[in-house]
Amino acid sequence: MSSKKNQTRKKILQATWKMLEESNGQNTKMADIAKTAGISRQAMYLHFDSRIELMIATVKYVDEIKELNKRLELFNAAKTGVEMLNSLVEVWGNYIPEIYSIAKAMLLTKENDEATATAWMGCMSGLRSYCQQTIETIYKEKQLNHNWKIQEAVEILWTYISIHNWEQLTLECNWSNQKFIKNTQTLLHSILLT
Amino acid sequence: MSSKKNQTRKKILQATWKMLEESNGQNTKMADIAKTAGISRQAMYLHFDSRIELMIATVKYVDEIKELNKRLELFNAAKTGVEMLNSLVEVWGNYIPEIYSIAKAMLLTKENDEATATAWMGCMSGLRSYCQQTIETIYKEKQLNHNWKIQEAVEILWTYISIHNWEQLTLECNWSNQKFIKNTQTLLHSILLT
DNA sequence: TAATTACTTGACACTGTGTCAATTGAATGT
């Protein structure tokens, strides 16, 4: 059928991702992406209505490839709340650097664009629900520090494993990714557990 | 002398700030600011070489008016490390909402502009050195949790009171500013102190 | 009265996004 169209679409998505990776999420122009994909700038609009749609599509594309869900098997296998907490931080912490470029692009664009903001919220609400599950389990096991209501604990967890915090600690403070994961685990234990 | 020029400069800075406040840091065009300031778009360039220079000048202007330094008297008066920690979180936490719009504009621009990034780093290094002082004092008082090296503790503190975390917890999770301050204090205690 | 200063106006260059119409070239159906 339109398998040729799909091929080109894929080429564009790959080119977009490549460009984002190379520029750390900034300054990726339609013309540049087109050049990398080996097509004309105008042809981009045969596949995506706008730059923003392309970005959102790229997020989905990368997300499929990176298979966060499969990685979360470790999380799903966890027996206790504390194990859930540890594997959530580990899986997510290892995921961030792989999607950082596209995530960064989204974070910058979402401020000026409603559609991007909505798409990004969708991605983040997935993470948030994992945080919710984790905290609820910890609570049921009577391990949750009495300082915190469940919802507050969820929000703290969600915030402290955010991409912005990862960015600041690894890129600005030069922490290794392992150090980020390890320290975040340790410190969430002190905060959240009895 | 050029007091008229200075007056206009001030009008521009005030207009910029006002526009940023109204748009939450986004979408402030030179033309809009000019209109608010009551001068022509082109005249803006008689006072500031570029949009980016204007933004940086506005940060300095707002900073002077808001007098962070005066507010830090509370911090400077602190006798113990723990007091320092509490007043740092309190003073800074009350400061953020007042400068949020212009800070947001800087955070968005710094990704694409070296001059903005440098200017922003300058602002943030001030905060960072307060974090450093605080942690060093806590360390000297033998109150620092043995899990952390001094530098790590500084970086955690600096990250956890960041504007991004404030943004996520207050604007996205609907925490009040007081709740942000109180919870951040509590949780930094659990993390950092013995 | 002449010169200087701050500002105005209109025009224009430049970049990047998005659209349009006319055209080419290859694959597909009959």
Added chain:
DNA sequence: ACATTCAATTGACACAGTGTCAAGTAATTA
């Protein structure tokens, strides 16, 4: 083998926003 369809190309253009330039004005100063 012929016509149709589809993907892509090309060049042109509209639009927004930044930044520049030259010519002119109106008030201040010397």
